[in-house]
Amino acid sequence: MPDLTPVLLSLQLALVTTALLFVLALPVAYWLAMTRSGFKPVVEAVTALPLVLPPTVIGFYLLLALNPSAPIGSFWVSLTGDTLVFSFSGLVVASLIYSLPFMVQPLQSAFESVGRGPMEAASVLRASRLDAFFNVMLPASTRGIVTACVLTFAHTIGEFGVVLMVGGNIPDRTRVVSIAIFEQVEAVNYGDAHVLSGGMLIFAFLTLFVVYALNRRHAVRVG
Known part of the structure; x- marks a missing residue:
């Protein structure tokens, strides 16, 4: 039976990141x-970059930005006494960037599908913009919110390249399940690799099943 600590660490990372x-x-x-700003395509492109950039590229630049000799890394050391690289905190920072489009894009699509009408109607009824957002927009976007959270959680669980570059492979600290699988394969310990990989396969299937089931249920209701 493989050590399940990497699984628990991956779940913790995914929960915090989500x-x-x-x-x-x-x-x-x-x-x-x-x-309607002209800067919208720029912001969309920036938030979508992790979808097209190789994880090692993101990990490399994060490694440069978060190391103790860089301003961000130095500030974190002075604040906490610990480094961002090769730490759980560093994995969280890396995951926030790498999983960003999996949260932003479903939320954006959900808000666009609701449109401006309900917000404008709430404004006519003298609701503040903040009240309208939390009491009108968010409840109407529940399906998109669930999809965004589920996809972000699942994507973070499966990270490999970014977390390896930023966190390395430190037991009980940065060794997440994807790295543990790689380590078992390198050691030709296929039995434990099968257990961990099979668990990931089942998890991935259930994640997609939930997302598609929610989308189908919503389509039936709308239809």
């Missing part, structure tokens, strides 16, 4: 859905 990204991506996605 929660933080939800908070950070909400205003970005809403702005992208509602704005």
